[in-house]
Amino acid sequence: MCLKIKKNKIMKKIFNFILIAALTGSFVTLFSCSDEYLEKEPPGSAAGTVMESSEGIEALLIGTYSSVQGQQRFGGALGTDWTYGGGASDDCYKGTSTGDQNNFNAVERYEALPSNAYMSNRWQDCYDGVARSNLTLEFLWTVQGGDNPIDDARATVVEAEAKFLRAWFHFKATRVFWKIPYVKTQTELGETLPEEVPNDSEGWDDIEADLQYAIDNLPETSPLGEVGRATKYAAMAVKAHAHMYQNELSSAKPLLDEIINSNVFSLVDNYNDNFDMTTENNAESIFEIQAATSGSNHSALVLAGPCMHQSGPAGLGWGFYQPSQNLFEAFQVSDEGLPVLDVADREPLAHDMGVASSVAFTPTDHFLDPRVDWTISRRGIDFLGWGICEGASWIRQQDNGGPYMTKKFMHKAENQSLNAYGRGFDNGKNFRAIRYGHILLWRAEVAVEENELDYARQLVNMIRERAKGSDVVMGKVSTTVFDGNEIVVDWTQPAANYKVEPYPVGAVAFATQEEARKAVRLEERLEFATEGMRFFDLRRWGIIADVLNAYIAEDVKFRTFLTGAVFNSEEDDYWPLPESQLDLQDVLQQDPAYQ
Missing domain, CATH: 1.25.40.390 (Serine Threonine Protein Phosphatase 5, Tetratricopeptide repeat)
Known part of the structure; x- marks a missing residue:
């Protein structure tokens, strides 16, 4: 043959x-009749x-x-x-x-x-x-x-x-x-x-x-x-x-260094430009998943609609993928504008869990990293130009999913006209799967393990300096009750008490490897929150069971869904191979944890 x-x-x-x-x-x-008809492929x-x-x-x-x-x-x-x-x-x-x-x-x-x-x-x-x-x-x-x-x-x-x-x-x-x-x-x-x-x-x-x-x-x-399309640098980034x-950091290092030293990529001026439809495929993007809509079709990310608010003026979606209270509190900063590295040292932040929109609630005035309100939709804060989030009345089932929604996958109200297909449920918003920020923070991880702590600090500070110089969410809301009456907003003021500063020379956070690991890892969480990295990062860092079980213990005080849940690192670090595929292919072996 x-x-x-x-x-x-x-x-x-x-x-x-x-x-x-x-x-x-x-x-x-389309084929016309001829002697060659039977030799031609069907239309x-x-x-x-x-x-x-x-x-x-x-x-x-x-x-x-x-x-x-x-x-x-x-x-x-x-x-x-x-x-x-x-x-x-x-x-x-x-x-x-x-x-x-x-x-x-x-x-x-x-x-x-x-x-x-x-x-x-x-x-x-x-x-x-x-x-x-x-x-x-x-x-x-x-x-x-x-x-x-x-x-x-x-x-x-x-x-x-x-x-x-x-x-x-x-x-x-x-x-x-x-x-x-x-x-x-x-x-x-x-x-x-x-x-x-x-x-x-x-x-x-x-x-x-x-x-x-x-x-x-x-x-x-x-x-x-x-x-x-993929480029040499995209391939290098994925291989790194x-x-x-x-945990082959010495092999990742030269790839990351080559990308950095190429000077091809740079951090964009505004953090939210990485989630804006009008600033796609920008200087920070290394591999970006494309999406588009037309009057009759779409090639949208399948997450777009599910994670949008279900109610309110931006209520185009199904209300999935709600940020946790744990994540919200991770965005708090000290009076100096620095992250609070240890969960035990963080202050509980005010939330409206269980509070009806018609009942008075005042959002926290604690200093917050401004990236929080480009990431999390919460009561009393403008939702991408669609209106001030009113809390529970915008949430599908608050006691199950909490009081927050994600923002990174929803489009701004001013960009609704760019989503020609339907009402905007399937929007044309790209996803920056790998961007320059990943490269800098992965390189910072390598620097920490090689005990180059000040270089790690400098890399982290590039991310923090960008956050400091970025636009913040505007609109200080004085209304505490959302009952259909006019909402009072001062659009000349930031929406919350934002503060973010780089780590100074001699910062305690970079005095030891242990503290520097915490600083780099928290920065990765803040920078890429809700972008599908967190579970996998915790697993590769070898801290997944400790972090998730501590999280469960605290989260059950906030909502009841995880009551009785336990994360076992020997059983739950991977998901099982599908039974249907094992039935089709005898050669496949199931994960021993599920046998």
């Missing part, structure tokens, strides 16, 4: 499992001969990029990791109402079983992306071995893009599951079929190999000049992150 025939059979098999949604209209060809089909072209390869690659955000809103959570990285951590609650999305309840309480549908959702989203990546590679190699190959330079970049994406999807799988199969193309696997690949490792070696190919062959700027996950 010739290689081309073998490949076409493999491709046909893969087509049965995935939908190539990004194919352009150029592949729909509108994505047949192999159609795909074996430059246009076909590019369309397949775009289809692979389109899978980066995932398809499943809750259990997949592929683009933002909000379910597993945020909702399962001390950053956020599932939110919404008690009985809504019960599978999420099990994730939040660390009680998910192999039969939980979320496990299948995550697996499906990850390996759909893997299949698309491999399909792109197989077709590329077929074209390059045929009579009409595409330009060699472009072919090399396409392969690098596809391998970057393949590594990305496997990375997303290994964040959630104990061990994974690293599925390559049939050409690479030889006689082993994809379904026969065992999950005998975390996949790191193959992830790093694919990323190294991408580093070696991707340009420094976006291929074809199109934002959203992979090393951070494995």
Whole structure:
């Protein structure tokens, strides 16, 4: 059997499992009657001969990029990791109402079983992306071995893009599951079929190999000049992150240094520019997941609608993904404008849990890091221009999800016109998956472990100086009761008592490694709060059980949902492989914690 025939059979098999949604209209060809009719591909089909072209390869690659955000809103959570990285951590609650999305309840309480549908959702989203990546590679190699190959330079970049994406999807799988199969193309696997690949490792070696190919062959700027495509620096950043996950800091260091020393990236002036639709793909963005809407369709992040307020003028969404009281209190600062590193030293902050909007409530006047009100929607503070949040009347079920909502995934009221599809539930807001801030703080982690404490302080201060110089949320509200009467706002004043300062030379926080670790880790939490990183960071730092069990002990005093929940680091640090997949593939082994 010739290689081309073998490949076409493999491709046909893969087509049965995935939908190539990004194919352009150029592949729909109308045929007139002729002697060659029976030799032509059916109209509108994505047949192999159609795909074996430059246009076909590019369309397949775009289809692979389109899978980066995932398809499943809750259990997949592929683009933002909000379910597993945020909702399962001390950053956020599932939110919404008690009985809504019960599978999420099990994730939040660390009680998910192999039969939980979320496990299948995550697996499906990850390996759909893997299949698309491999399909792109197989077709590329077929074209390059045929009579009409595409330009060699472009072919090399396409392969690098596809391998970057393949590594990305496997990375997303290994964040959630104990061990994974690293599925390559049939050409690479030889006689082993994809379904026969065992999950005998975390996949790191193959992830790093694919990323190294991408580093070696991707340009420094976006291929074809199109934002959203992977670059050399994106591959370097993801590989550095992979090393951070494995506690291989010495391997992450040169990658991080090269990105920093390139002078290609910089922190944008305003923190909230990283969450604004009008400042996307900016100087800070290293790998950004693209979203868009049109009058008839959308390619929105699947988190956008679920995490919006359900009521009020911004009530376009379902009320999921509510920040915790623990996260809110982490934003408090000392009189000097410095973070309070130890949870035990933080003061309880006023909240409106259990307080009706029609009952008087005065928000805390404690000094707060201004990033808090670009991250958390709370009573008495303007919600992105949609109006002053009135508290409980805007919250779907406050006693279940608490009094707060997230802000980073909702668009500003002034940008509603940019969301042409529907009412704005599926908005066109991008997600900065990796930005320069990540690089600086990961490098600060490395500096701490190498006992370069003052360099770590300088890196952290770059983040804090940006926070200090950023725009703050404006609008000082004097109204304490929201009963339908006029809300009194002084728009010339900041909304709250904001203060943030860099760590001075000789700061106690950087006097020892132990204190410096706390300072860097807290800065990462504040800078990237609700962005799907927290659970995974706690796990790689080796402090997850202590932090989450302490969090549970305090949170049950605030709401009852976590009563009886326990985090066991030997059982709950990963989620189980889906039972449905184990039934299909005998070669897969379940995480011993779930056997």
